[in-house]
Amino acid sequence: MGVLLELADANVFRIRSYQNGSRTLGTLTDDLWELVQTGRLVEIKGIGKGLASAIDQAMRDGAWPKDWVELHENTPPGMLEMLDIPGLGPKRIRMMHDALGVTSIEDLRTACESGQVAELKGFGAKSQTKLLDGIDLLARFRSRRRLDVGLMYGEAFQSRVATIDGVLHATLAGSARRRRETIGDLDLVVAVEEENHSAVAEAILALPGIADVKGAGSSKISLILDTEIFDDAFALPHLDANVLDAIGGAEYESMEAGGTIDAQVRLVPPHVAPFTLAYFTGSKEHNIAMRQRAIDLGLRLNEFGLIPEALAGDLKGMDAAVHSLKASSEAEIYAHLGLAYVPPELREDMGEVVAALEQRLPDLLDSTMVRGSLHNHTNLSDGEASLEVMADAAQRMGWSWLGVADHSPTLVIANGASAEDLLAQGATLRSANQEWATQGKEFRLFHGVESDILEDGRLDHPDEVLNELDYVVASVHALGRWRGRDEQTNTEELLKAIDHPATTVLGHPTGRILQGRDGYEVDLMAVL
């Protein structure tokens, strides 16, 4: 609805309300049906009378409100597709629709090629060419990247920029810094003394791996990166065979190899860098909540500073920022606003600003607290590294222990290990532990298995084998079958698997494969 309303030129705040409502519903952890039945939808922040009644109607009658449906039916789907064209938004899509009858990307191409678009008021030859270029850009592989892939690009780009002469520091911001599951683009804050700005900007544009420049101003550069940004040949991280299969297998791998990723760079003098980092880390919605908090205190927050409105007056941007409160770190910005420091991972406008105000933010785990992990494979099944290499890596990471849980025989695609091989692995592992004990080393391995949950909730491997192990990770892999069944059957079978006396851990319990497939129906609350 938010998008449809944009194309219909509705009030921007009304549009935002639909977008916020949608975002809130998407992240809701409560049972929506229960909220509908008890009439408590309006208690959700961002859901008012209008949206609540629409949701209520949809869930009870299975149909959205009539005017919503009509708007949807009256909007050509091609107009929605046109929104994917970079640099083209709802206003101009609507103008071309009204003036030239353009209702699809193909229509648009024709209109541009015939020169009609350039004739329109507010358009010109340049925008027409840019639209054609934009249509061509749609063909490139430009989907959101998994965090691990996005970080590979991000770290490669960051380190190249950080070593440019005159760069004081370069920090990856945006969704990568917030460690979202997927990354849309890379956002980099670069601190540079004013007098070096243009030299550094030039050096960035000359880096290897820059496929295209979308825009370059005095403080902001918009780029498209390709795999040349990497020092070494681009290599994807190793994935479970069944996971790789679900996200497209070899076809996916070759698309990644020829892929590109957008990058935004903000160049700022060092004393404003903390403000720019906070801005560029986002999320957008967190920024809006923070800026609202500033307004409530008579302050203006932007990427250059936190400025008392009384001193800012008519000054804008950087000029107003000379009156900014000082901050040498993000934490100081939060402190000026009476807020506890909000770690990037929580900056999603999910109530964290209020929680920071009331000093009741959760203490997040960090990597230094991790002492070990249990769901790891070796080359006995579909892992890449041997038991020894894995143990060595865990020790170098400072872990105290590592659990090894290779796949079980049923999972042929992941080279599930036989009972015999599994027990042999146990013997190797115990002698390694024995050796470390005699050497007085603190590190230990645990022996487990990732046992496939079979039909009707039984576990792979006979009980005699499972009983030999330190622990058992029970996981569903026959996702096709589980997706085809109803919630009740799936839940009962998961519960049965958990009830098995050998089961220690329930592996990847939703069955979702990120960017691959949705999870199966399950009552996760019952399972938990």
Add this chain to the structure above:
DNA sequence: GCCGTTTTCGGCCCGACTGTTTTCAGTCG
């Protein structure tokens, strides 16, 4: 369309870049 411990009306974040314009709209971050 949503929201509110000053408010049930009148706000709703703020700025860079581009292309068109001769002062700004559209798009994006």
